[in-house]
Amino acid sequence: MVDFIVQLLIGAFNGISIGSVLLISALGLAIVFGLMGVINLAHGELMMLGAYTTFFVQNIFNALGDPWAQVYTIAAIPAAFLVAALVGLILERGVIRFLYGRPLETLLATWGVSLILRQLVRTTISARNVDVTAPAWLRGGLQIPTGNIPIQLPYARMFIIVLTIACVVGVYFFLNASSWGLRIRSVTQNREMSACLGIPTATVDALTFAIGSGLAGIAGCAITLLGSVGPNTGQNYIIDTFMVVVVGGVGNLFGSIVSAMVIGIVTYLIGSGTFAVLLSPMDSMQPVVAFFEFFASSSMAKVMVFALIIGFLQIKPAGIFPQKGRTAEL
Amino acid sequence: MTNPTLEKKADTNRPSRPILNVSGLNVFYGESHILRNVDMSIRTGEMVCLIGRNGVGKTTLLKTIMGLLKPRSGSLQLFEQDIVKKSPDQRARMGIGYVPQGREVIPRVTVRENLLLGLEARPKGITKRNEIPDEIFELFPVLRTMLHRMGGDLSGGQQQQLAIARALMGKPQLLVLDEPTEGIQPSIILEIEAAVKGIIANTGISVLLVEQHLHFVRQADRYYAMQKGGIVASGDTQDLSQEVIQKFLAV
Numbered sequence: 001m002v003d004f005i006v007q008l009l010i011g012a013f014n015g016i017s018i019g020s021v022l023l024i025s026a027l028g029l030a031i032v033f034g035l036m037g038v039i040n041l042a043h044g045e046l047m048m049l050g051a052y053t054t055f056f057v058q059n060i061f062n063a064l065g066d067p068w069a070q071v072y073t074i075a076a077i078p079a080a081f082l083v084a085a086l087v088g089l090i091l092e093r094g095v096i097r098f099l100y101g102r103p104l105e106t107l108l109a110t111w112g113v114s115l116i117l118r119q120l121v122r123t124t125i126s127a128r129n130v131d132v133t134a135p136a137w138l139r140g141g142l143q144i145p146t147g148n149i150p151i152q153l154p155y156a157r158m159f160i161i162v163l164t165i166a167c168v169v170g171v172y173f174f175l176n177a178s179s180w181g182l183r184i185r186s187v188t189q190n191r192e193m194s195a196c197l198g199i200p201t202a203t204v205d206a207l208t209f210a211i212g213s214g215l216a217g218i219a220g221c222a223i224t225l226l227g228s229v230g231p232n233t234g235q236n237y238i239i240d241t242f243m244v245v246v247v248g249g250v251g252n253l254f255g256s257i258v259s260a261m262v263i264g265i266v267t268y269l270i271g272s273g274t275f276a277v278l279l280s281p282m283d284s285m286q287p288v289v290a291f292f293e294f295f296a297s298s299s300m301a302k303v304m305v306f307a308l309i310i311g312f313l314q315i316k317p318a319g320i321f322p323q324k325g326r327t328a329e330l
Numbered sequence: 331m332t333n334p335t336l337e338k339k340a341d342t343n344r345p346s347r348p349i350l351n352v353s354g355l356n357v358f359y360g361e362s363h364i365l366r367n368v369d370m371s372i373r374t375g376e377m378v379c380l381i382g383r384n385g386v387g388k389t390t391l392l393k394t395i396m397g398l399l400k401p402r403s404g405s406l407q408l409f410e411q412d413i414v415k416k417s418p419d420q421r422a423r424m425g426i427g428y429v430p431q432g433r434e435v436i437p438r439v440t441v442r443e444n445l446l447l448g449l450e451a452r453p454k455g456i457t458k459r460n461e462i463p464d465e466i467f468e469l470f471p472v473l474r475t476m477l478h479r480m481g482g483d484l485s486g487g488q489q490q491q492l493a494i495a496r497a498l499m500g501k502p503q504l505l506v507l508d509e510p511t512e513g514i515q516p517s518i519i520l521e522i523e524a525a526v527k528g529i530i531a532n533t534g535i536s537v538l539l540v541e542q543h544l545h546f547v548r549q550a551d552r553y554y555a556m557q558k559g560g561i562v563a564s565g566d567t568q569d570l571s572q573e574v575i576q577k578f579l580a581v
Binding site (some may be wrong): 012165179181183185186189190193194195196197198199200201 | 396397398416418419422423428430434436437438439443446447449450451452453456457496500
């Protein structure tokens with residue numbers, strides 16, 4: 001029984017951990033795509049730039065010596081936010097603002113931007129992946145003493161969960177309690193009327209896009225804790241981020257949170273073979289067990305999650321939390 | 331450049347200076363010619379009503395004044411300043427308060443936030459510690475009890491009152507009202523009418539009104555009648571003849 005509870009906790013932790021990575025990378029897109037309706041295929045590259053910013057901040061702090069080398073992550077988060085937000089701002093002012101209301105052109109143009117940014121990194125920095133080493137306090141993990149299976153909750157994973165919560169709370173208060181947040185909500189719900197009230201809509205668009213991009217930068221900083229960073233890093237995340245926003249319901253930040261967590265937990269449960277283990281004592285279930293064992297690896301789990309999402313979107317095309325009533329047309 | 335606010339106070343009682351001047355305005359939707367050589371002017375402190383049947387271009391004219399549509403030719407002056415090249419938000423900050431047809435309340439922000447958004451037309455915009463002034467609740471008492479409801483959840487009449495209140499939050503010099511009584515129950519029509527009269531009496535602002543209700547039309551000082559995209563008649567509302575009313579009002 002204790003074993004079962006321990007397994008459950010590990011499962012929950014890992015699922016939430018995968019969900020946090022999904023959520024932190026999708027949060028910026030939930031604003032840019034969800035609220036503004038801009039299909040930004042360069043979102044992954046903004047994450048990549050955030051990751052490289054973290055790499056450079058690490059190098060600078062390492063050069064400064066030990067007390068500094070331990071805290072570079074703290075400095076890298078705002079730096080990654082600012083770099084990605086600045087690039088996002090240039091992208092919005094230079095390209096996207098000319099394409100509002102034209103999703104297909106936006107899709108193509110931002111795809112082009114994504115190629116340019118990747119090539120830019122390849123030529124100016126290196127085509128090879130670089131490594132970001134987590135500071136000592138983020139290495140290792142919290143040991144939980146249990147009977148027979150020793151378990152460890154990695155600090156890096158816990159850090160990402162905390163960072164994700166901080167970002168979600170920050171975005172929530174910014175949108176709901178600040179005057180710029182109110183302007184953003186107004187413009188995203190009714191652009192023409194907002195302009196007629198005297199809200200500088202062009203400034204609001206630029207700011208909204210920059211904040212969404214900056215959040216991608218923070219996500220980039222977070223993913224350096226999970227693996228090495230290369231020009232193609234963003235490509236590994238772009239599909240997942242759109243998936244989270246679409247499943248959650250476009251335009252609904254809360255939907256993105258729920259959707260990221262559900263996708264994270266389901267991915268973990270399938271990938272770890274938990275279903276197979278749970279069903280294995282039952283003799284009649286052997287074919288089903290074999291089925292789940294076949295999918296019990298992280299890449300096969302992804303295949304199954306995709307299939308489930310496609311099925312889900314057939315039933316609820318507008319996501320978990322669809323927009324209701326009059327608002328739906330906006 | 332003169333400051334319109336200061337000067338307005340000096341001559342509130344004498345409607346003389348034009349606040350808005352429209353001349354030779356031509357507007358197209360694609361290739362169809364909607365407004366044809368429209369001339370119109372509104373003086374300080376004056377209430378002007380625009381009448382005409384459905385589809386003659388009244389709303390188009392208001393949208394062009396607000397900057398939502400671009401004229402192909404002609405001029406638009408606010409406080410003797412050319413505004414054709416100005417964006418809607420700049421025009422709002424220059425002193426036009428717009429209450430559009432269909433009210434266009436922001437649906438998923440609260441009534442209080444909708445009202446605060448009206449402050450964006452003022453130089454400071456929304457700030458941290460804004461309060462809704464009591465005058466707003468004196469004009470529209472129903473809003474006081476609804477401050478925390480979502481704008482989209484109000485009834486049509488309440489939304490209309492909210493839309494007018496929101497425009498007033500910006501302390502406009504010219505209030506533009508597009509069919510404020512359309513689709514609203516009669517008792518609330520009278521409330522809205524009384525509120526608009528009260529606003530004019532208290533603030534001395536100018537009002538441009540598109541309206542179908544004769545009773546409301548008669549409150550205006552002057553009228554312009556439109557037909558097929560052009561102004562075909564104008565004059566004092568006191569002189570509105572039965573013939574003109576039958577021709578231009580859909581009642």
